[in-house]
Amino acid sequence: MKFKKYRQYPIVQNFNRTWPDNQIENAPIYCSVDLRDGNQALVNPMGITEKLEYFNTLIKMGFKQIEVSYPSASQTDFDFTRKLIEENLIPDDVFIQILIPAKKEWIKKSVEAMKGVKNGIFHLYNPTNEFQKKVVFKKSDEEIISMAVEAMVYLKQLTKDFEGNVIYQYSPESFSQTDLGFALEICNSVIKVVEPTPNQKMIINLPNTLESCTANIYADRIEWMSSNLNYRDSIILSVHPHNDRGTSVASAELAILAGAQKVEGTLFGNGERAGNLDLVNFAFNIYSQGINxxxxxxxxxxxxxxxxxxTNLNIHSRHPFVGDMIFTAFSGGHQDAIKKGIDFYRKENCKEWNVPYLLIDPKDINRGYEDVIRVNSQSGKGGVKFIIEEFFSTKLSNEESIKFGQIIKLLSDKLQRELTKDEIISAYKSEMK
Structure with missing residues (x-):
């Protein structure tokens, strides 16, 4: 194990954080990047027809900001953007967002794709970390800042006559590997070009393009930037966490505590390498706390x-809130607690959900209780009691539950597999009646 070749991520020095005392009280602005960041990570990227179906699903879910393309990267992306605009397929309360590299010829192509847009976000970026500055671009700090400033000046010039609503967004693309002082300097330089106001805000996006630190350090970096950005009351602070360390949801949640107002991610976390922030997981986490x-x-x-x-991708059966087995209990102790919890919830007509081992009510996402308790040789009397009472409408005494539980345990052990609901009911009819 050659762990000595890696170095520990630096903490934010001399910083009095306040985010640990905060709570999430409202959902942030969501921006789906499925059709751009997610799409570019697919083995077979989507065509226009597929992207349109995906877009309409995002609209149905309620997304108000959707990054639809990287128009200078492919003709399909350019044509899809034109289709959305020309065929009036974008609801009036939805902003479409495009990604634009800080190069003049690509800025021009991107602006052409957005002609006639009613509500558009122009997302400009350039890499900013030390390695990219010195090795990839071979440019000084001043030259990298000039690249961003000149690109934003050009973008503003090309979009000044747009009749629709225009929002400018800037990302120091490799923020997670960028020195904080330099990140602040380049962001403030771009902000100065845009000159946002409280009524005409711009977006500063701080991506964890490569997730390489713990979520608390990311939150520190976000709060430090939030506290030091110029025009702060005219800035929507956005984050774009990736999932290389498997903690993108935590990074996003702590970033919200630290001052972020917008989160970018994808459905179920699709994206480059280990993926983007999973917006479904993130939104369900908020939902489970009693927040819209x-x-x-x-x-x-x-x-x-x-x-x-x-996408031709499969969602894992243990995916939080959504996986096929996420509400399933095999353990006898868990089953007994769930059975008693659901019984109490119904009997007392409870206003708050508090059933053991079930973070949310499966019925909230139109799933029944049939798959909540599944029975195998690890299960106990609580599981079979739930099955018989819930799906055969027959009450069992404690003694009957113990007796029948042993019958089912032996049967499952003999067959070396899970028993279906119908098999359990059939066994009850033959063994207990």
């Missing part, structure tokens, strides 16, 4: 089906 997630999650199984069809 501002997304319609009630038909998430329909969304899941569309996603798997269009």
């Amino acid at each position: 997630p501002n997304l319609d999650l009630s038909f998430i199984d329909e969304v899941k089906k569309m996603y798997e069809k269009r």
Whole structure:
């Protein structure tokens, strides 16, 4: 194990953080980057027809900002953007966003793609970390800042006559590997070009393009930037966490505590390498805390089906909130607690959900209780009692539950597999009646 070749990520020095005392009270602005960041990571990227179906699903879920393309990267992206605009396929309350590299010829191509847009976000970026500055671009700090400033000046010039609503967004693309002082300097230089106001805000996006630090350090970096950016009351602070360390959801949540107002991510976390922030997981986390997630999650199984069809990716059965087995308990102790919890919830007509081992009510996403308790040789009397009472409408005494539980345990052990609901009911009819 050659771990000595890696170095520990630096903490933010001499910084009095306030985010640990905060709570998430409202959902942030969501921006889906499925059709750009997610799409570019697919083995077979989507065509226009597939992208349109995906776009319409995002609209149905309630997304108000959707990054639809990288128009200078491919003709398909350019044509898809034109189709959305020319055929009036974008709801009046939705902003479409495009990604633009800080090169004049690509800025021009991107602006052409957005002609006639009613609500558009022009997302300009350039790499900013030390390695890219010195090795990839072979440019000084001043030259990298000039690249960003000149690009934003040119972008403003080309879009000054747009009749629709125009929002400018800037990303120091490799923020996670960029010195904080330099990140602040380049962001403030671009902000100065845009001259945002409280009524005409711009977006500063601080991406964890490569997730390489713990979520608390990312939050420190976000709060430090939030505290030091110029025109702060005229800035929407955005984050774009990737999932290389498997903690993008935590990074996004702590970033919100630290002052971020917008999060960029994808459905189910699709994206380069280990993926982007999983917006479904993130939104359900908010929902489970009694906060309106501002997304319609009630038909998430329909969304899941569309996603798997269009991306050719499978969602893991243990995916939080959505996986096929996420509400399933095999353990006898868990089953007993769930059975008693659901019984109490119904009997007392509870206003708050507090059933053991179930973070949310499966019925909130139109799933029944049939798959909540599944029975194998690890299960106990609580599981079979739930099956018989819930799906055969027959009450069992404690003694009957113990006796029948042993019968089912032996049968499952003999067959070396899970027993279906119908098999358990059949066994009850033959063994207990």
